[in-house]
Amino acid sequence: MHWRALRYFDTVARCHSLREAAARLHIAPTAISCQIDLLEHQLGAPLIERGPGGVRLTAAGELLAIQARRTLRDLERVQEHISDLKGLRTGKVSLRVAEGVVAGLLVPALTELNQRHPQLQFDIQIASAGQVVEALRSGDADIGLTFFMPRHDDILPFASSRLEHHAVMAPGHPLAGRAELRLADHPLALPDERYGVRQALDEAARRLDVSLNPIFHTASLETQKALAMSGAGLLILPPMAVARECRDGQLVSVPLARGELEHTRLDLCLHRHRQRSFATEACLGLLAASLQTLGES
Numbered sequence: 001m002h003w004r005a006l007r008y009f010d011t012v013a014r015c016h017s018l019r020e021a022a023a024r025l026h027i028a029p030t031a032i033s034c035q036i037d038l039l040e041h042q043l044g045a046p047l048i049e050r051g052p053g054g055v056r057l058t059a060a061g062e063l064l065a066i067q068a069r070r071t072l073r074d075l076e077r078v079q080e081h082i083s084d085l086k087g088l089r090t091g092k093v094s095l096r097v098a099e100g101v102v103a104g105l106l107v108p109a110l111t112e113l114n115q116r117h118p119q120l121q122f123d124i125q126i127a128s129a130g131q132v133v134e135a136l137r138s139g140d141a142d143i144g145l146t147f148f149m150p151r152h153d154d155i156l157p158f159a160s161s162r163l164e165h166h167a168v169m170a171p172g173h174p175l176a177g178r179a180e181l182r183l184a185d186h187p188l189a190l191p192d193e194r195y196g197v198r199q200a201l202d203e204a205a206r207r208l209d210v211s212l213n214p215i216f217h218t219a220s221l222e223t224q225k226a227l228a229m230s231g232a233g234l235l236i237l238p239p240m241a242v243a244r245e246c247r248d249g250q251l252v253s254v255p256l257a258r259g260e261l262e263h264t265r266l267d268l269c270l271h272r273h274r275q276r277s278f279a280t281e282a283c284l285g286l287l288a289a290s291l292q293t294l295g296e297s
Helices: 003-015 018-025 029-043 059-086 099-116 129-138 196-208 221-229 239-247 278-296
Strands: 048-051 054-057 091-097 120-126 143-147 155-163 166-169 187-190 213-217 235-237 252-255 264-271
Touching: 003 018, 003 029, 003 059, 018 029, 029 059, 054 059, 059 091, 059 129, 059 278, 091 099, 091 129, 091 278, 099 120, 099 143, 099 239, 099 278, 120 278, 129 143, 129 155, 129 264, 143 196, 143 278, 155 278, 166 239, 187 196, 187 221, 187 235, 213 221, 221 235, 221 239, 235 239, 239 252, 264 278
Parallel strands: 091 120, 091 143, 187 213
Antiparallel strands: 048 054, 143 264, 155 264, 166 235, 166 252
8 A cells, every 4th residue: 555645545534625735745635646546446445525515434444544643653753763873863843732831831841842853843733631642542642731630550640740720800899819729619610520630629619518610611712811810710720720820910820729620640650562763752751751840849
């Protein structure tokens, strides 16, 4: 099976459009059609169905799309390892991360890594803890960095740190001057139950026999911040996630009372059985050092 045909098909499967796939690959749509025809002939089954709304994968196409993504990612890793052997120090690292760590931890670490190794590339996507596990297992991610990572035999916690979560609100909020706050009865803006922080808060509420009051459900950190700035609700976040806004006087961070929410574990993790390239090793090392510094502070 030709790698080019597989790469063309993977691009079509991701964007569900021959025209958009052609634009991404900088080739003519007819070239993609020819390669997909070749795949269909080799496999003896139709892979796509064309319609007015774009391209839809057939059942056979869905199966091939899953395998194609893994195969192409494995090929990228082989190419990275060959470059490592040549001493070129190139490669690409795919990361799935919690949004709350981006500004305070991830960006400074990757900026430093980019200065050391300017040929490295980084694919960064925001994900819940469950989505991090799925991406590590499928090979779509090399590294995960998230709160409340569930334990799995095939997911290796490479490094961890513990952080406190605070209540976050506008400076003019009636509770902004408190020394500490409890969870009960405050209007909250929270992510849904797929996210580890929400699961931890629900567990804390059951343990304390109190009721949470989530008025707004959103996984978007920027939306949560905007709601808090408007005075519409409180957030439950690590102070690192709102350090800039607190420094600029847009938000206030108030510690939760002792025993309200256990210390949050922030995990840097990867798939236990996947070989690591130079790029992945370099990224892991710098992020682990950042986590250690964060824990000590």
